[in-house]
Amino acid sequence: MSTTFTLRRSHAALWWPLQSEEGVVKFENKVVLGDHSNDMVTRHDQFEVKFSCAYSQPEVKTVALKIKDSSVVQTITAGDWSFTLNLKVYLDAGRTTLVEENTELQLDQKVWVALSTDDLDEKLVSIVTKSCWATSEDDKDAETKYELVVEGCPNKKDDSVEVTGNGVGVSNYFSFNMFQFTGQSTDVYLHCEVTLCVEEDCKPDCSGAEKRRRRRRALYPAPSSAFISMSWAQ
Structure with a gap:
């Protein structure tokens, strides 16, 4: 069973909070799609996607x-x-x-x-x-x-x-x-x-x-x- 989304007007919001712990740098992101015809209310479903990427923290050597x-x-x-x-x-x-x-x-x-x-x-x-x-x-x-x-x-x-x-x-x-x-x-x-x-x-x-x-x-x-x-x- 498949689902089809019909989007007439959309808005994408991006956030990039950075976290660092135990030698790993982690970027977290999410995309929010929805109808922003009115800033206070909306009459359409909003679609939110969250994702993240993790990288080994670069080693900085001090001489x-x-x-x-x-x-x-x-x-x-x-x-x-x-x-x-x-x-x-x-x-x-x-x-x-x-x-x-x-x-x-x-x-x-x-x-x-x-x-x-x-x-x-x-x-x-x-x-x-x-x-x-x-x-x-x-x-x-x-x-x-x-x-x-x-x-x-x-x-x-x-x-x-x-x-x-x-x-x-x-x-x-x-x-x-x-x-x-x-x-x-x-x-x-x-x-x-x-x-x-x-x-x-x-x-x-x-x-x-x-x-x-x-x-x-x-x-x-x-x-x-x-x-x-x-x-x-x-």
């Missing part, structure tokens, strides 16, 4: 990273200069909260990396962070690397990088958002090349204008270059 040796101190001899270079990582722009070894950092979280020395007279010399880059292995010359600071300026391809105070004293810092290499080890190694400058104006030109080769060689004298590294991992 917590920890910086190994978040404070690195290295004694450097560069040319005629000898000084102690400090590299520290902070959680705030004011550089008041130091990242500790047990501090968990999330992907895309911003951190501030400060490089400084107490052994040099800023009236005579300035330190310039020439470049900083990350590798997936403990080798600053590794083939796979991600640049953060390039020729003293933020990498233009990464909007999260900012460089402050570079070449204007015996300390400077830069910031970037935490990351890890795609499809590789969770270990990330950060390397920075620091140089000394005895010029009156040591601040790198990050305006995008073409730099004169002679000025760049004077700003970054090869004998005064030094490297410092740190790392973080999951």
Whole structure:
């Protein structure tokens, strides 16, 4: 036996309440068909269909990273200069909260990396962070690397990088958002090349204008270059 419905005027009402329990996401829905010639009353049967769909709730994984040796101190001899270079990582722009070894950092979280020395007279010399880059292995010359600071300026391809105070004293810092290499080890190694400058104006030109080769060689004298590294991992 079959039943035939004749519908002259109809109205379909849809609701999508969302429920989540025990790892399952459930959508519930119903369709109501009826004559809405009068908003208060109806003289025709209403037809209601209820249905639902259930899906496994997507698993969201949170990656917590920890910086190994978040404070690195290295004694450097560069040319005629000898000084102690400090590299520290902070959680705030004011550089008041130091990242500790047990501090968990999330992907895309911003951190501030400060490089400084107490052994040099800023009236005579300035330190310039020439470049900083990350590798997936403990080798600053590794083939796979991600640049953060390039020729003293933020990498233009990464909007999260900012460089402050570079070449204007015996300390400077830069910031970037935490990351890890795609499809590789969770270990990330950060390397920075620091140089000394005895010029009156040591601040790198990050305006995008073409730099004169002679000025760049004077700003970054090869004998005064030094490297410092740190790392973080999951």
